[in-house]
Amino acid sequence: MPDMTPAPAGRDLDALIVGAGFAGLYQLLCLRDRLGLKVQVLEAGDGVGGTWYWNRYPGARCDSESHAYNYTFSKELFEEWEWSERYPDHAEIRRYLDHVADRFDLRKDIRFGTRVVGARYDEAANRWSVTTEAGETLTAQFLITAVGCLSTANVPKFPGLESFQGQWYHTGQWPQEGVDFTGKRVGLIGTGSTGIQATPVIAQTAAHLTVFQRTANYSVPAHNAPLTPEFKAWVKENHAEIRRIMHTNTNGQAFFIEDRSGHEVTPEQRQALYEAAWAKGGLQFRGVFRDMLLDKSVNDTAAEFLKAKIRAIVKDPATAALLADIDHPYAAKRPPIDTDYFATFNRDNVSLVNVRAAPIEAITPTGLRTKDAEYPLDIIVFATGYDAMTGPLLKLNILGRGGQPLAKAWEAGPRNYLGLQVAGFPNLFTITGPGSPSVLCNMPVAIEQHAEWITGCIAHLRDRGLARVETTEAAMAEWVAKVNEAANVTLLPQAHHSWYLGANVPGKPRVFMPYAGGMARYRAICDAVTEKGYEGFVLSD
């Protein structure tokens, strides 16, 4: 049982960190144990885990392979922790983070059950004042957000939701005690990674499951399985090499994208390569050709292969056609991986409804109504995603220099430098903020790089007796242009409804948010900025 004793409210803090997931825990460790700062983490949940604290829906599992879903800063930590399956599930990830929190004695500096509702920069004092939901105020010189990219649930504003007499849940705010679907008529809205993970599991116990699909999606089998003793031993022996690959490739995963163009092979060879990747399973499917996300004609071959697989798996031709009616390039939206997703539609108790053709009009007291039918339901599951990347930051109600709201600064979309800092918000750092590789990278890798860069920057200030770091409008303008440029050479912006673009939240500015130039290039850019004396930042006392 985690120790829930709240740490004392410090009045003389050097840094406040919001969030105790992968990012918050490591940032605390870096600043407290390496720089000796007084640090406090504020966390809304009652335990560590961040995104994984809340995402406990049926089938919730990481899409990165477990041996890559680790911190890499400690060889000892890497060697002593053993994952049980190829992809860790939510409970095992929480156990890992609990272990990290205990091993490095982090809990004493984390206040759980403490939601941050406001933050204001006091220019005269050069301090951030942070307000909690309970009305308490804490101040610190540095404010670091470690709130994750996918932590603000997007529940569509369907009329009548409040009248629903059954139960409804968003997957990202799942009840800790779980949900019993036995004998229930369940409706699941959304076919992103989450809906694709949850569907097969819910179908096992529900009386009937109706999946409401607006945008059909690709998915590749995960082929999850318990890890063999041989594989576990291989991981331990090859720790250094695994780490090297994760730190030098584009996406922070423990595999390389093949250095081979889709144009270099014959159609037969291509088919064989896709079959092999399908049999291997997982996100590696993206790595078959280096130009899969750059060249539409190459991507089309992957798309056709995957659509043919759907048609082969799903027996009812109308359902198969609807599932395979995919309107965007493969991996232009975050590509899901699954366990029996398409095969689940062969079950008698599962049906698929096309809500692109006949949109959901209302939730009624007894179910859900689309433009052309009524669906009686006992439980509705919203697998409808998140107000991604900017949502968790804007929810903090951050006010910078002169009381300027971050929401105002980002009215037309997120503008920042390196995804790390916003002009007008001195000493505020945003771990895996928009404009950084974040969600296009294996998250722990992106997080470690950011936490270490921030630590280096604060150490640099302290060593020189400086107190403030702030980026400039010019640096932001240049960086935003780079982020756009990086996205535009890929096929990523072609998925018009993707959350990468903010398109899933009505009214949200459409800006391609993550940096698509690759983690390795991004790391090099950050290192060069440091070497040039924090180019693009103004350091002052």
Ligand code: NA7
């Ligand atoms: P996603 O990927 O944003 O998927 C949300 C799904 O919900 C997607 O199919 C949406 O359709 C659908 N949706 C959203 N709003 C509606 C409305 N109003 N009506 C019908 N359908 C709707 O979220 P996930 O939680 O699956 O995954 C998020 C990330 O977590 C994932 O990418 C991994 O990185 C981990 P749409 O495509 O917008 O038409």
